[in-house]
Amino acid sequence: MNPYDFYITPEEYAQAAEVGISAFSLERRIRLLGWSKQRAMTMPMRTQKPRGYYDEWAKTAQQNGIKYESFMTRIRQGWTPERAATKSLQSADEARRLALRATDHVRVHPEKYLRLAEQNGIPYATFHRRVKVSKWNYERAATEPIWTRQQIGRLGAQRLRKREGG
Incomplete structure (x- = not known):
């Protein structure tokens, strides 16, 4: 330059x-x-709305039980002033339902096996490690009990003897 x-x-x-x-x-x-x-x-300058531009809609929103902050957040997200002032807020049940639907969309493991692992006392981290790192199938990862330190030690010793030829 x-x-x-x-x-x-x-x-x-x-x-x-x-x-x-x-x-x-x-x-x-x-x-x-x-x-x-x-x-x-x-390139022309962007125009800004004059101060008080949304005052009437903000009053309408307040009458509909919508806080000013929620109203302005909706405006910044691209909602029309009318929709932002009149569309009711989500109920707690509706928000929970939408959150569950979003969770289902990004879920890594089938919920059926996660519930089974939970019933068998297997933490999510253990279940996940068994499937991703140890390459266990879902059924085995969700049902096989957690090994004790003694069992882990015996398995390690067996593998060491096998590897060393003893």
Whole structure:
């Protein structure tokens, strides 16, 4: 990038002002944001809603039992002011149902086997490790009791003797 790209001529200031871009905004776009001069001088400024623009809808939302923060969050998420002010909040049951549906969507292991492992006293981490690391099938991972330290030691000793040829 050429260092002269950061120099803004008086003509360029005037050209940007015709589009409604202030000198401060032009300098900020070029020097801080790294925009090209052409883009900085021609892209119009975003318009902001005037203060109090949503006041009437906010009152409607409050009458419908919707807090101002919830109303504004909905607006920022792209809802229309009418919908944000009138659509009722989720009930706890509805939120729970939607959360369960989302959980089902990203579930790694079948719920049937997770419940079976839980009934057999096998922690989720143990079940997951048995399936992913040890490559056990779901049925075995959910039903085989957790080994004692003594059982683990015997298995390790057997494998060591087998490997060492003894």
